[in-house]
Amino acid sequence: MRKEARRDFGKCRACNACQDLIACPGGGLRTGEKCIGCGACYWVCQHNAIEMVPADDLGKVSIKVDEDFFEVSNGITVLKALEDLGFHIKDFPDEEEGIYAPCKTGGCWSCALEINGQLLPACFTAVKDGVQIKTASENLIPKRKIGGFFGHMAGGVGTPWQLKGQDSIIETVCFTVGCNFHCPQCQNWIITFMSVLDPLTPNEAARKMTLVRQKNEVDRMTISGGESTLNKSWLIQYLTELKRLNPEPQTRFHVDTNGSILTKDYIDKLVQAGMTDIGIDLKADNINTFMKITGLENQELAQKYKDVALKAVKYILEKYPDVFLGIGIPYNRELTSLEEIEVIGQKIARLNPDVQVSALDYRAEYMRPDLPPPTDQEMREVHSILKSTGLKTVICQIRGNHIGPDGNLILPS
Secondary structure (H helix, E strand, O other): OOEEEEEOOOOOOOOOHHHHOOOOOOOOOOOOOOOOOOOHHHHHOOOOOEEEEEOOOOOEEEEEEOOEEEEEEOOOEHHHHHHHOOOOEEOOOOOOOOEEOOOOOOOOOOOEEEEOOEEEEHHHOEOOOOOEEEOOOOOOOOOEEEEEEEEEOOOOOOOOHHHHHOOOOOEEEEEEOOOOOOOOOOOOHHHHOOOOOOEEOHHHHHHHHHHHHHHHOOOEEEEEEOOOOOOHHHHHHHHHHHHHHOOOOOOEEEEEEOOOOOOHHHHHHHHHHOOOEEEEEOOOOOHHHHHHHHOOOOHHHHHHHHHHHHHHHHHHHHHOOOOEEEEEEEEOOOOOOHHHHHHHHHHHHHHOOOOEEEEEEOOOOOOOOOOOOOOHHHHHHHHHHHHHOOOOEEEEEEOOEEEOOOOOEOOOO
16 A cells, blocks of 8 residues: 655654655655655654655556566555565565565665665655666666765764773764664664765775764764664675775774674675674664664564674674774663663673673653653662673763773863
């Protein structure tokens, strides 16, 4: 059934995120036949003021998929048309054959196909009469929407804690658009949904990052998100080109990720491409907590994501001791209990007590304006609990600073 976006003006707060961040393929949020039901404005809305509702039938259009012709509903996305035709739309990249479409908001371009000779995201492109779609095109260079490209003073989960005490830029960073999670308290939600950005090839992004690195005179370059790992071919090519442009032996290539799709094969390819540092967030131990934090509703998929991230940590620690690994654990008393924090710490300590673990203070962002920020005392308690599990390198975010492994502040005030 065709759907369209509808605004509830009683809930709308005129924040304009649906217009300023989303490159609406229908020309702007509206009801009527220009909406193709992609759902991007639904996901970006902080106030639940947009809903996807059944829409009028707009008839049929004829399209060509590979070598065959089909009639499909008018006024829908290419992705929905292919799904209606029986194509498998998958949530995990290493599943059986199908179209991997994790973000469905036009950001990650993992679902990009050759459409009328151009590489375009299937989740964000309207079907039109006579459109020609190729579901397998190996000759097109991958693209992804990506922004940021600036110097960063604090670094991320995969940044060694000793660098965080400098009162200067310690690395350069860029942020990918699109995520497979819908965390209600997402702290990067603006970049996650910023589909108004132009897509970049891996080489274009690597050149931009190299220029920013040279300007800031640092050796560390980070890619974060959104979720940086979603478009696998793009990320591998990006790291490969970045390493080619920055061949100095002291250069570090840092990936920050939720770890949800980091299979062993993918990790191998990232290391081969040049990744030297990685930060992985382990959102929770309990599946119900994990789903509450990530906003995922499919328990089977959530369990898979959670398990893959923990296995990725174990694999990197065992196979790649020269890759710097930092592990992030979010904390807010409304989301995670201290008992669960201890369980996560115990599991990590059994893998390697020396690995760096960062406790992240989750605050009111995106769709959770009601979320009370953790107090400094609460974060110190989290620090103490994690240290009690045998972990030696524990740092904790607090307001504007970090608590270091010894319990003292490591960021300048």
